[in-house]
Amino acid sequence: AQSVTQLGSHVSVSEGALVLLRCNYSSSVPPYLFWYVQYPNQGLQLLLKYTSAATLVKGINGFEAEFKKSETSFHLTKPSAHMSDAAEYFCAVSQGEYGNKLVFGAGTILRVKS
Amino acid sequence: NAGVTQTPKFRVLKTGQSMTLLCAQDMNHEYMYWYRQDPGMGLRLIHYSVGEGTTAKGEVPDGYNVSRLKKQNFLLGLESAAPSQTSVYFCASRTIYSGSKSIYGYTFGSGTRLTVV
Numbered sequence: 001a002q003s004v005t006q007l008g009s010h011v012s013v014s015e016g017a018l019v020l021l022r023c024n025y026s027s028s029v030p031p032y033l034f035w036y037v038q039y040p041n042q043g044l045q046l047l048l049k050y051t052s053a054a055t056l057v058k059g060i061n062g063f064e065a066e067f068k069k070s071e072t073s074f075h076l077t078k079p080s081a082h083m084s085d086a087a088e089y090f091c092a093v094s095q096g097e098y099g100n101k102l103v104f105g106a107g108t109i110l111r112v113k114s
Numbered sequence: 115n116a117g118v119t120q121t122p123k124f125r126v127l128k129t130g131q132s133m134t135l136l137c138a139q140d141m142n143h144e145y146m147y148w149y150r151q152d153p154g155m156g157l158r159l160i161h162y163s164v165g166e167g168t169t170a171k172g173e174v175p176d177g178y179n180v181s182r183l184k185k186q187n188f189l190l191g192l193e194s195a196a197p198s199q200t201s202v203y204f205c206a207s208r209t210i211y212s213g214s215k216s217i218y219g220y221t222f223g224s225g226t227r228l229t230v231v
Contacts, residue, residue: 004156006156009154034220036222042224042225043204043222043223043224043225044157044204044222045222046219046220090156090157092157100145100208101147101159101162101172102147102157102159102206102220103159104149104156104157104158105156106154106155106156107154107156
């Protein structure tokens with residue numbers, strides 16, 4: 001069964017600092033991987049997705065993620081944090097022939113300090 | 115605007131009451147999903163549907179029923195609400211067709227916040 005582990009339920013960075021949110025997955029077949037962001041009291045917004053094309057994926061708002069098969073990782077990064085990046089971030093994996101269900105990690109709350 | 119619409123946005127139920135959450139999408143998507151979100155647990159799949167008239171159980175289906183009588187609508191029912199069903203519920207949809215704009219493009223609704231007292 002596929003699963004996702006997000007290391008660190010809370011991450012705090014200073015404004016302008018590097019953002020690194022960690023995601024490891026387990027999957028018996030090549031996965032499709034996603035990062036979503038959720039602002040307070042809102043729905044989920046897709047940041048970026050990996051679908052077996054380029055291993056370095058660029059998303060919206062300056063975020064990017066690199067798929068590393070050998071490490072089964074798909075960490076999310078942003079070179080310089082902005083106050084508006086404060087939100088909860090979810091990594092998700094999808095596989096399977098039927099329904100292509102998304103399996104989510106537990107989420108990481110990002111706090112940006114001024 | 116095209117997308118996924120969930121109604122209601124907020125609801126408070128008493129234990130034992132029943133209710134139905136409605137999810138409607140106008141993108142002609144084949145697949146639809148119901149998730150629940152709880153703090154520290156991410157989103158967990160309750161039920162899903164791969165087409166009109168078909169439904170299947172997800173990870174946490176107990177206490178819920180669903181129906182997909184029309185392609186655009188996916189209903190989630192709670193027959194006898196329990197405090198453990200206090201959560202935020204999200205509906206999502208996606209097409210089966212791949213393509214640069216739509217491959218694995220899930221669209222989420224804005225959520226329904228349900229409290230069972």
